[in-house]
Amino acid sequence: MPVDKRAPMDEAVSAIEPGDTVAAGLALEHAIPFAVGHELIRQGTDDLTLVGPISDVLFDQLTGAGLVDQVRAAWVGNVSAGTGYNFRRAVEGGDLAVENHSNFSVALALQAGALGVPYLPTRSLLGSDVFAENDRFLEAEDPYSGDRLALVPAIEPDWAVVHVQRASPHGDAHFWGNTGVTHEAVGAADQVLLTAEEIVDTEVIRSDPSRTSITRENVAAVVECPYGAHPSPVAGRYNRDHDHFLAYHAQTGEPEDFEGWLEQWVHGVADRDAYMDRVDADISITAPASAAEVEYGQ
Amino acid sequence: MASEGEPEYTDRELMVAAAAREIDDGDVAFVGMRLPLIAFQLAVSTHAPNAMSVFESGVVREDPADGFLHTMCDLPNLNGALATTSMADIMARLQRGDVDVGFLGGAEIDRHGNLNTTRVQAGDREIRLPGSGGACDIACMSGRTVILMAHEPRRFVERVHYVTSPGHGEGGDWREREGVPGGGPAALVTTKATFGFDDQGELYLRTCHPGVDRETIADDFPWDLQTAEDVTGDAIDTTEPPTAEALELIRTFDPDGFWTR
Numbered sequence: 001m002p003v004d005k006r007a008p009m010d011e012a013v014s015a016i017e018p019g020d021t022v023a024a025g026l027a028l029e030h031a032i033p034f035a036v037g038h039e040l041i042r043q044g045t046d047d048l049t050l051v052g053p054i055s056d057v058l059f060d061q062l063t064g065a066g067l068v069d070q071v072r073a074a075w076v077g078n079v080s081a082g083t084g085y086n087f088r089r090a091v092e093g094g095d096l097a098v099e100n101h102s103n104f105s106v107a108l109a110l111q112a113g114a115l116g117v118p119y120l121p122t123r124s125l126l127g128s129d130v131f132a133e134n135d136r137f138l139e140a141e142d143p144y145s146g147d148r149l150a151l152v153p154a155i156e157p158d159w160a161v162v163h164v165q166r167a168s169p170h171g172d173a174h175f176w177g178n179t180g181v182t183h184e185a186v187g188a189a190d191q192v193l194l195t196a197e198e199i200v201d202t203e204v205i206r207s208d209p210s211r212t213s214i215t216r217e218n219v220a221a222v223v224e225c226p227y228g229a230h231p232s233p234v235a236g237r238y239n240r241d242h243d244h245f246l247a248y249h250a251q252t253g254e255p256e257d258f259e260g261w262l263e264q265w266v267h268g269v270a271d272r273d274a275y276m277d278r279v280d281a282d283i284s285i286t287a288p289a290s291a292a293e294v295e296y297g298q
Numbered sequence: 299m300a301s302e303g304e305p306e307y308t309d310r311e312l313m314v315a316a317a318a319r320e321i322d323d324g325d326v327a328f329v330g331m332r333l334p335l336i337a338f339q340l341a342v343s344t345h346a347p348n349a350m351s352v353f354e355s356g357v358v359r360e361d362p363a364d365g366f367l368h369t370m371c372d373l374p375n376l377n378g379a380l381a382t383t384s385m386a387d388i389m390a391r392l393q394r395g396d397v398d399v400g401f402l403g404g405a406e407i408d409r410h411g412n413l414n415t416t417r418v419q420a421g422d423r424e425i426r427l428p429g430s431g432g433a434c435d436i437a438c439m440s441g442r443t444v445i446l447m448a449h450e451p452r453r454f455v456e457r458v459h460y461v462t463s464p465g466h467g468e469g470g471d472w473r474e475r476e477g478v479p480g481g482g483p484a485a486l487v488t489t490k491a492t493f494g495f496d497d498q499g500e501l502y503l504r505t506c507h508p509g510v511d512r513e514t515i516a517d518d519f520p521w522d523l524q525t526a527e528d529v530t531g532d533a534i535d536t537t538e539p540p541t542a543e544a545l546e547l548i549r550t551f552d553p554d555g556f557w558t559r
Contacts, residue, residue, distance in 0.1 A: 027356075028354070028355035028370070028371055029355065029369040029371035030371035030376070053354075053431070073429070074429055074430050075428045076428055076429060077427075079331065079369045080369070082428065083427075083428070084428065087426070088425070088427075091426040092423070092426055098429075100416060100430065101429075102431075102432065102434035102435045103354050103385060103389070103431055103435060104354075104389040104392075104434075105435075107384075107385045107386050122393065123438065123439060123477070123479045124389075124434065124435045124438045125434060125435075125438065126438060126464075126476050126477050126478050127461070127467055127473070127476040127477075128430075128438070128462065129416070129460045130430055130434050130462060148476070148477030149477070177371075177382050178356035178357050178376060178382040178383065178384075179356055179382070179384045180355050180356055180384065180385045181384070181385050181386070183384060184384075232371075233371060233372060235373060235376050235382070239373050240368060240369065240372050242368045245368075285373070287364075
């Protein structure tokens, strides 16, 4: 029998250890695993290195909670409001190391990890200070054409944390909507923590294999967590809660304000159900749409 | 700002209309965040019905979203898209030269269109900003770029504090020498004026928005700003204000004025 990897959120997240490198926020503003982030804060898992393209406010929250030593990302802030105050404070206070990337260099670093090669070349980055300031990015001459290229070394995180619409108990997942660097991160990471809106029979996954984004091999745990990405959206399941992002901005301008935010949304709620009880916004799908039927068979 | 009998509009509505005109019919446009979200939807609804939009999150669209967009990943942008795919797919299109125009913003810009969105100096204090996102990639590899910025003198600097997104570098053939493949900045649209870049990659004043005079614009720059008269011999025109149709569309795409009012 294949292993049943279903686990409660607290148990699944406790496998992430202080000092680990965690990739998250991999589908950009879509399906950000906020529920996992909040459980990391409750457990106080610190000394983390975070990897991702933009993360919206997830990295800002983990940084504000004092859990992060280093961020390797292209952009950290609040997409609705601009500045991520915790990130800004931590960098300006010297408490956070940042490896500046572009979105593509994050994608290439994870893709190199997923491909099992030490680096990938690109025509991006050249001429920028993103390239010039980082000793890990190297300049190279294409041995075929002589063109100047930038080399982006692989990033192989300990964990990729991914939120999807549905997953089997064994860790096979359907994920639709835009995926950003999800596939690359899953391939590059040692282990995957999968949270899903819904756990379904493996037969559901096998009914539409072209929709399968993740297969079970390096999935450590599967957590059923409805609304696990709130306030970010999940294709077909719920909309983005814009006001939540704007309120976060208004409530995090000073460290003590952020403490209040943490108490209200993280420490003051036992789990995701209790958290969602505090959400007033209507994020339901108001114009449902289904795909044309897909035939398989033999 | 508008004279009597003409529709009233905000600075940002004018910027969106001007930015939309920078998208040609048939272009593949790399859109990104904020005002360009509205500008693409306006362009494809008016003069550029065959334009396509790509977003680094992995979205490819041929038409406006049926609903307001805070971000490129909002469900109205995913629903009815031509493709929801990966960043590697979108960046591959950019890297192989298939993106005609990319949109950028910046906290700082210099005379050669280099942009900084990473960190700025305010007196003794260095202020950390969110960073590149996809901007560095768009700046390096788009066929041309269009830059949208609030018109504030502190944003116009002799040399950006940090080159997040390379423009024409030091000017001349800098991009070619550095191996930066795309064409670089073609236009800057601010809340007061529009600008082009000459064949040496230097910024010049193209048009002033209605009610703005050229001397005011020139005073906002720490260097001697070129104008269209110097570069192309053309007069400095007044920026075409948004049409009634454009305003109606902008207000459909941004019904509460979150981005444009």
